[in-house]
Amino acid sequence: MSTLVIVRHGQSEGNARGEFTGTSDVPLTQEGWSESRRAGSLLANLGISFDIAFSSALLRTVDTCRAILNETNGDLLEPIRRTELNERDYGQLTGINKNVARERWGQDVVQVWRRSYSTPPPGGESIRDISARVLPFLISEVFPPLLRGKSVLVVAHGNTIRSLKQGIERLTIQDTLAIESPTAAPTVYRIASDLSIIEKTNVLVGTVC
């Protein structure tokens, strides 16, 4: 049995401003830092430490990952940064406040861009496009250590976590689209040798991922 922990970065400045943060490399807020440390101590209290850790190439996941590892591994592990895990490219929506976007393009249009499977925002990526870059990463870099009994941490973004969970939980497209990830709320999977899920726990009681 191996352990896989998937967690979204702590609150970023883009989140605090209610923006489509996307590829812009904004830092964590103070709240984001403290909830990242809390996530780490919760995992440490469960006796979890990691053999390997991945983040995206964006600062908010690198910092969250370090804050967690500081609690679980005592600074002895550095996140491996993968661009495949970078947040969705929101194209023209990037950096725009979500309410402003709804006023400009209309609630329904923005909702289609946000949560349909194959329609991207103008100049951006669809959720399908994200699955096409995240699933090869999951296959090539996460499954092998899990199959060797290792403990793996992946800190990513709301959209890339959606595709990660599509692969880990073998979800339909409909179920994949419905996934929402609160900031710094770890999901802990206990994984069997055939990659099936023995147990799935949302460490922050009361959060459904």
Added chain:
Amino acid sequence: MSTLVIVRHGQSEGNARGEFTGTSDVPLTQEGWSESRRAGSLLANLGISFDIAFSSALLRTVDTCRAILNETNGDLLEPIRRTELNERDYGQLTGINKNVARERWGQDVVQVWRRSYSTPPPGGESIRDISARVLPFLISEVFPPLLRGKSVLVVAHGNTIRSLKQGIERLTIQDTLAIESPTAAPTVYRIASDLSIIEKTNVLVGTVC
């Protein structure tokens, strides 16, 4: 160790006419039938039989799969049909002869549609779109039996085999785009318990997949 065999369907009538067959459900030619049987006997001569077999929902893969299983399993196994394995939707190119298409849209444009990663033909799918539907199938339906030591046969199409091999061989996008699959030419993988490839054999000597 488990065995995974990936093979493209035998020659179809669309192939014989040099068309972008795509989603049109054309049958095998006589040549397609005989090379499918030959693929089966080659695999049988290697002592290979299958615990589970998949084809797309299109006739040319179902018939090829049955012809192979007849040789390896003596008709005791029926292919499980998966639409995720269906050939690429070529949109406006579907059913058009490749030379006619080149004259109509130009050699370079057609080549971009055929072999770029994210640009689809008008109304069709890109190779990225195909990976987004094939990789979840690979994760959910092929990896589990392999990880339980089973022998798996997958009969698919030129484009869906490209995405299957992207996942199985953990290929870069560039290497994925370069994959070509001759008809009814099996690739045999011996797979370790961490899904790494112990051995890869192109059963038809001289064919490179």
